[in-house]
Amino acid sequence: MSTKRLTVVAIIKAQPGKEEELRETLLALVPPTRGESGCLNYDLHVSTEDPALFVFHENWASQAHHTAHMATPHLQAFLGRAGDLVAEPPQILLCEGIS
Numbered sequence: 001m002s003t004k005r006l007t008v009v010a011i012i013k014a015q016p017g018k019e020e021e022l023r024e025t026l027l028a029l030v031p032p033t034r035g036e037s038g039c040l041n042y043d044l045h046v047s048t049e050d051p052a053l054f055v056f057h058e059n060w061a062s063q064a065h066h067t068a069h070m071a072t073p074h075l076q077a078f079l080g081r082a083g084d085l086v087a088e089p090p091q092i093l094l095c096e097g098i099s
Contacts, residue, residue: 003062003063003064004062004063004096004097005040005059005060005061005062005096005097006059006060006061006062006063006065006066006094006095006096007057007058007059007060007094007095007096007097008056008057008058008059008060008066008092008093008094008095009055009056009057009058009092009093009095010055010056010058010090010091010092010093011053011054011055011090011091011092011093012026012053012054012055012056012086012090013050013052013053013054013086013087013088013090014052014053014054014085014086014087015052015084015085015086015087016052016087018084018085018086019051019052021085022052022054022085022086023046023054025078025081025085026044026054026056026078027044028074029042029044029074029075029078030042030044032072032074033069033072033074033075036065036068036069036072037061037065037068038060038061038062038064038065038066038068038069039058039059039060039061039065039069040059040060040061041057041058041059042056042058043056043057043058044056045057052087063094066094
């Protein structure tokens with residue numbers, strides 16, 4: 001597993017009528033995640049053109065830190081109920097910096 005810093009971009013689309021509920025659910029992930037070991041930033045954005053489209057921009061000290069994040073109770077709880085809130089599976093991009 002790489003020890004290089006990892007950037008994650010997660011794109012999440014709300015089901016019609018679930019935009020505000022998803023927004024609040026995603027916002028609730030921010031404080032506990034920012035306190036996790038290896039979390040360099042964990043920022044939630046909403047599209048200026050589509051209020052149902054949310055984007056997390058995350059930086060982790062390593063892939064191992066992100067893997068640990070994916071197993072946390074707060075993220076697992078979100079994943080357990082995401083099917084009721086999202087219109088499609090989230091798009092997750094894992095990236096390493098090259099410049």
